[in-house]
């Protein structure tokens with residue numbers, strides 16, 4: 001098996017492991033979270049025009065909206081940059097604060113960042129965002145280690161600029177190791 005194929009399998013396995021960790025440990029905590037991420041404080045939500053238009057129920061064209069935004073008359077929580085939009089410091093309109101759920105959770109419209117937060121695979125590593133109180137690094141590292149198997153070890157490092165972002169890198173212990181099987185999830189045979 002080529003290194004490229006092996007790396008792709010590893011990335012796929014880590015994507016599944018990260019998603020399963022969210023299902024097992026993060027989502028069950030959301031209903032009792034002290035600082036729900038969907039309030040977008042301190043988190044920033046990245047959106048494309050289609051998502052912004054639908055979630056903020058914008059009727060006008062994009063060019064008209066952009067002009068309004070740049071003149072300071074747009075929604076104060078929205079900033080534009082590099083063809084995208086960023087919402088911050090006001091709850092996402094899709095957030096149902098009474099029931100503490102996302103109204104578009106299962107819909108395609110949901111921004112990718114919402115799916116990834118707080119644990120996701122990135123370039124063959126798993127990144128955890130500690131701004132989510134449900135993330136337990138020790139439990140996550142154990143979860144990932146079990147998913148990839150004994151041929152790999154987990155190395156932890158925090159981002160220098162944003163220390164709440166912690167990367168769990170997967171390193172091969174033996175030079176012959178490959179990630180050829182589906183990840184073994186905790187609790188599975």
Ligand code: SF4
Nearest residue numbers: 030033036037132134
């Ligand atoms: S910060 Fe974490 S626990 Fe809180 S609502 Fe968001 S995902 Fe759920």
Ligand code: SF4
Nearest residue numbers: 038092094095102114
């Ligand atoms: S789209 Fe849903 S998950 Fe994303 S910030 Fe809004 S309410 Fe939260």
